[in-house]
Amino acid sequence: MYQICCIVAAAKNAxxxxxxxxxxxxxxxxxxxxxxxxxxGTKKHDKADNVESxxxxxxxxxxxxFKFLSPYAVKDRNxxxxxxxxxxxxxxxxxxxxxxxxxxxxxxxxINMWNIEYSEQKWENAPSDKPKFKNNSEEFKExxxxxxxxxxDIECNNFAEIFQKALDILTGENSIDNSKMLVPQIPEENxxxxxxxxxxxxxxxxxxxNDEPPCAAHEKGLQKEYEKLSNDLLxxxxxxxxxxxxxx
Numbered sequence: 001m002y003q004i005c006c007i008v009a010a011a012k013n014a015x016x017x018x019x020x021x022x023x024x025x026x027x028x029x030x031x032x033x034x035x036x037x038x039x040x041g042t043k044k045h046d047k048a049d050n051v052e053s054x055x056x057x058x059x060x061x062x063x064x065x066f067k068f069l070s071p072y073a074v075k076d077r078n079x080x081x082x083x084x085x086x087x088x089x090x091x092x093x094x095x096x097x098x099x100x101x102x103x104x105x106x107x108x109x110x111i112n113m114w115n116i117e118y119s120e121q122k123w124e125n126a127p128s129d130k131p132k133f134k135n136n137s138e139e140f141k142e143x144x145x146x147x148x149x150x151x152x153d154i155e156c157n158n159f160a161e162i163f164q165k166a167l168d169i170l171t172g173e174n175s176i177d178n179s180k181m182l183v184p185q186i187p188e189e190n191x192x193x194x195x196x197x198x199x200x201x202x203x204x205x206x207x208x209x210n211d212e213p214p215c216a217a218h219e220k221g222l223q224k225e226y227e228k229l230s231n232d233l234l235x236x237x238x239x240x241x242x243x244x245x246x247x248x
Contacts, residue, residue, distance in 0.1 A: 001070060001086045002198075003029065003116070004103065005245050008068040008090055009184035011055055012248075015063065021055040022185070030113035036061075037099060037120045045120070054118070058092060067091040067131060068245040069100070072238035077230060081205030083107075083114075090118070091131075098126035133243040137193060140236040141170050144200060147229040154216040154226070159202060159209060166200035187248045194244035197237045203230075 007023060014021040025032060034048040036057055048054035058066075070088040079085045089100040101118040108115055144167040151160035168174035169192050186194060202209035209230065217226035 001088045001241070003032075004088045004090055005068055005194075005241065006184045007051060008066050008245055009186050010051070011058070011066045011090075013185045014055060015059075015066065021052055023051040025051075028113055029116065030108060030111060031115040033115075033117050034101065035117065035119045037122065062094050063092055064095065065093040065130065067093070068242060069131065070238050070242065072235040073231065074234070077203050077234065078205075078210050080203040081208060081210065091123070092120075093130065098123040131242075131246070133239065133247055135193070135243055135247075136236055136239045137170055140193070140196065140200075140240055141167060143229065143232045143236045144170070144196075147233050150217070150222065150225055150229055151213070154213060154220050154222060156213050156216055159213065162202060163200060166196040169196040169199065184245065186244055190244040190248055193240040197240040197244070200233065201237050203234060 003026070010021050010023040013019075032051055034054040034057070035045040036048055036054065038046050039061055046057065048057050067090075068088065069091050070086060074080065074085075074087075083105040084103070087102075089102050091098065091100045099120050099122050101120050104117050104119070106115050106117075107113075144163050148160045148163035148167065151157065151163060165174065172192070183191065183194065204210065214223065214226055217223050
């Protein structure tokens, strides 16, 4: 998801400024390729070997806008600790035609790096209007306050500290040094939401909010509250990211 956010932000910047796209892969990303639908509308795919080639290909096809989309609810939060589970997409608007790219990550053990391939598909029966997102800072703050209290109640104070840190960023009581954190190319006014969402995303595998906390909540008779607040947190995280990346 983070990589898609960075690609979309870079593409939006380049499109708005009519300049070259600027994108720097992370140290664990080896190869990023794109299988693009052909310009003639057939099912044949054309290949772009990197982000710059992909962006130029989109320009040739008449791209008018890019969006980042991701579902804000999942059937099983436990899968979020694995690759290829976020279901995030790069959505491309070409006039009345809308397509989306989804990513497939494969780990190359010989070099300990990831190879990523994006595949483009046409969005059949796409909405007539582009998706719009509102600033959900207030809703996000409320969820963070409640889930922090839950973390304290189930004696998971390390997570309570994480939720408080995310809350402090939203309220402006704390900030993150950008030099120590790679962030997408988005306006400063959108950055607090993105940073807070990045910190509050505690869903993963071993050692995550999906690991010990549900057992601790069950022992305290707070399992229903854990499930509700966890779902609410995931929703607000995803909405915050979609607002931060798309609405500028």
